Amino acid sequence: MKTPKLILLAIIAAGAFGCAGSNSTTETTTSTTTTDAYPTLSASVANKTASINGTTGCITNVNTTMDSALPTRIKDNFKCQVAYVSGTNYIFKSANLPNTTSFYWAGKSEYDAGNSGQYALFAALPNGTGSANAAGTNVISSESLQLTIPATPTLKTGTLSGTQNGLVAIGLTLNGLAIFNNAAAPPDNLSTEALTFDGFDGHPQNTGIYHHHAGVRKVGISGTDNNDANLIGIALDGYLIYGKKCDNATAATGDDVTLTASVGTSDGTAANITGASATTLDQLHGHTTTTIHLSTPTYHYHMALDPTATIDTLMGSYFRGVVGSVSN
Ligand SMILES: [Zn+2]
Numbered sequence: 001m002k003t004p005k006l007i008l009l010a011i012i013a014a015g016a017f018g019c020a021g022s023n024s025t026t027e028t029t030t031s032t033t034t035t036d037a038y039p040t041l042s043a044s045v046a047n048k049t050a051s052i053n054g055t056t057g058c059i060t061n062v063n064t065t066m067d068s069a070l071p072t073r074i075k076d077n078f079k080c081q082v083a084y085v086s087g088t089n090y091i092f093k094s095a096n097l098p099n100t101t102s103f104y105w106a107g108k109s110e111y112d113a114g115n116s117g118q119y120a121l122f123a124a125l126p127n128g129t130g131s132a133n134a135a136g137t138n139v140i141s142s143e144s145l146q147l148t149i150p151a152t153p154t155l156k157t158g159t160l161s162g163t164q165n166g167l168v169a170i171g172l173t174l175n176g177l178a179i180f181n182n183a184a185a186p187p188d189n190l191s192t193e194a195l196t197f198d199g200f201d202g203h204p205q206n207t208g209i210y211h212h213h214a215g216v217r218k219v220g221i222s223g224t225d226n227n228d229a230n231l232i233g234i235a236l237d238g239y240l241i242y243g244k245k246c247d248n249a250t251a252a253t254g255d256d257v258t259l260t261a262s263v264g265t266s267d268g269t270a271a272n273i274t275g276a277s278a279t280t281l282d283q284l285h286g287h288t289t290t291t292i293h294l295s296t297p298t299y300h301y302h303m304a305l306d307p308t309a310t311i312d313t314l315m316g317s318y319f320r321g322v323v324g325s326v327s328n
């Protein structure tokens, strides 16, 4: 991981929460060589003056560039990031700046000093005054996330890849934000860490990487907390991640399928992943059906109650597919 850039605060102390398995250096480094034919993200954003561009819907200075060669499910849905085809992979690059208000644009020190009002995108934590004490000292920073994701995902056999083994991110949301796993920094359970989520269900870890473990309200239907069939993002193995319902392969919402989450946990062995049907998810929050984006039955994930986290999360403890790589 490179040193985070463009941080207003000179020192970001280790936070009260650390998001186990997702804040350490990446276990892999990308070996993809690209010519960088697509522009790198211009993200010279100062937290204090950060604003949302009303036309693009992204943070001002964060551009959306989608390679025309990408499938429509990618290029018509993802924004506030750069994505392009590179050989057998899709490359996603993101400055990882939330296009939403957040407590963490200013952070606890500015809040305590009474300065948070000077930050255009500052918003109190949803639990109200006092919950700032739970927020730790973390503050949003610009990143240079790069995810190399297989264009044609494949189900892994044998031992599955864990989502908690030190990856910088395990996926990316439609609005270009890191997806983290179903764990919190020990000894916390993610349900405890969830008390620090901002009004859009995200928060930054100790080096400023803003991320979602659970809900992504910005891309769900307003007010449903992702209890819908909307696309949320893509996992590092290339499989799509949806809200808590399955869209039944139609644009209509009246026929969306309510899903039952697995009550079991995975032992990390592909052969022991069981229980999936059109209405029931396996131990990794996934099943294989058609969706409005997948015309042939294809594996995909859903936000679901996770036995490890004890709250709804986007991903379980393992990837079902062969994973790409991620760097920052
Ligand atoms: Zn976290």
Ligand SMILES: [Zn+2]
Binding pocket: 242, 245, 246, 247, 287, 289, 291, 300, 302
């Ligand atoms: Zn589904």
